[in-house]
Amino acid sequence: MxxxxxxxxxxxxxxxxxxxxxxxxxxxxxxxxxxxxxxxxxxxxxxxxxxxxxxxxxxxxxxxxxxxxxxxxxxxxxxxxxxxxxxxxxxxLGLVPVKLGHLHPITQTIRKLNELFIRLGYSIMEGPEIETDEFCFQRLNVPPDHPARDMQDTFYLEEPNVLLRTQTSSIEARVLANYAPPLKVVCPGRVYRNETVNKSNHFIFHHYQGVVVMPKVSLVDLFGTFTALFQAIYGPEVKIRFRNKYYPEVEPGVGPDMQCFNCHGTGCSVCKGVGWIEMGGAGLIHPKVLTMAGLDPREWHGFAFGLGLDRWAMASYNITDIRTLLGGNLGYKPYHHENIV
Ligand SMILES: [Zn+2]
Known part of the structure; x- marks a missing residue:
């Protein structure tokens, strides 16, 4: 038509x-x-x-x-x-296209570590930030009046028993008390200590705790785990070293250091001129800690480690001031590689 x-x-x-x-x-x-x-x-x-x-x-x-x-x-x-x-x-008006945000460097680091440890067969657990003296200290072989308490300036909510946890070892103590081995667990978390705030220290920071309890565990397993961990996060070329350290909950205690990401070992303000950065503490779980958890130290062995998560994030994202991580100014450039001296 x-x-x-x-x-x-x-x-x-x-x-x-x-x-x-x-x-x-x-x-x-x-x-x-x-x-x-x-x-x-x-x-x-x-x-x-x-x-x-x-x-x-x-x-x-x-x-x-x-x-x-x-x-x-x-x-x-x-x-x-x-x-x-x-x-x-x-x-x-000179407007620029909208820039999408990104996850916080700490969150990104936790997720990367979680991913790795899940592949290695670990479970992930969390625990309370408000802790009791028993789980933050006593069950980790730090009885009242132990000189090791001086190493951690604790914030007490109610003296002497209720406090803000100073370490994620408190989650380890809870895991050991509540779960039967064999076990492999990692626990990310925020911790608090009465520290003077400066470029390298803050009164709020983050730990990443790991605990393994098996019939047979040695320092070789611990070193192997750390080597795999450092290489997974910082690449196969990463340089690490282990030093003897004292922590009451382990015997022997070791501390893994990583060559400074900023100066590559020559010394700078980030590594305080040493060329190495302390990345955490570790060791074989002290027999007393196992005994307090109801485990026979002749039957069970374990290793534990605590990573200074803020340092791991700083090294990953080239952040040279720990205050950046808790500040409102997100003006840092997560992927820039300019050195500072
Ligand atoms: Zn350095």
């Missing part, structure tokens, strides 16, 4: 129109007083009555459909114009 042919033509022509002025001109061509469709409607007057009755409603419908095509295209052109105007305004 002629009406449908006209609509098809209009439909293809209307798609090619991109301005409101051209659309108005096209509207006049089809629906204006002298337009193609209006001419057909006018011509109906010449037809016999019967035919007029038949054709009239059909052309009315054609007219409505044509108008709908114009309305739709007009809305599309308006939307495009508004978008273009907004873009132009944004450009004139």
């Amino acid at each position: 002629l009406g449908n042919k006209i609509l098809d033509e209009l439909s293809s022509q209307i798609k090619a129109v991109s301005t409101e002025a051209d659309l108005t001109a096209l509207w006049h061509k089809y629906l204006g007083r002298e337009g193609i469709i209006k001419a057909q409607i006018k011509a109906l007057a010449q037809l016999p009555l019967e035919e007029k009755r038949q054709q009239g409603p059909l052309w009315q419908q054609i007219q409505e459909q044509a108008q709908a095509l114009f309305d739709t295209r007009a809305a599309e052109i308006r939307a495009t114009n508004e978008e273009a105007a907004w873009q132009a305004e944004a450009q004139s």
Whole structure:
């Protein structure tokens, strides 16, 4: 039918129109007083009555459909114009494209470590930040009045028993008390100590604790785990060393150091001129700690480690001031590699 042919033509022509002025001109061509469709409607007057009755409603419908095509295209052109105007305004104001955020370096480091330890067969556990003296100290072979307590300036909520945990070893103590070995567990968490805040120390920081209890475990297993861990996070070229350390909950105790990420061993303010950064503490679980957990130290052996998570994040993201991690200014560049001296 002629009406449908006209609509098809209009439909293809209307798609090619991109301005409101051209659309108005096209509207006049089809629906204006002298337009193609209006001419057909006018011509109906010449037809016999019967035919007029038949054709009239059909052309009315054609007219409505044509108008709908114009309305739709007009809305599309308006939307495009508004978008273009907004873009132009944004450009004139010097706006930059929206930058998406990123996960906090500590969160990213925890996730990376969790991923690795899950692959090594560990479970992940958490524990309370408000702890009791028993789980933060006593069960880790630090009885009241033990000189090792001086190493950790503790925040007490209620002296002498309720405190903010100073180490995630408290989660280790809870794991040993509540779960039967063999077990392999890691525990990330926030810890608190009354430290003077400076570039390297904060009173709020993060630990990542690991505990393994098996019928047979030796220092070789611990060193192997640490080597795999350092290489997974910092690459196969990473340089590490182990030093003898004293921690009451382990015997013997060791501390893994990593060559300074900032100066590569020559000495700088980040590593306090030493060339190495202390990344945590570790050792074989003290028989007394196993005994307090109800385990026979002749049957069960274990190793435990605590990583200074903030240092791990700082080394991964080249952050040279620990305060950055808890500050509101996220202006650091996680991937820049400029050294500072
Ligand atoms: Zn250094």
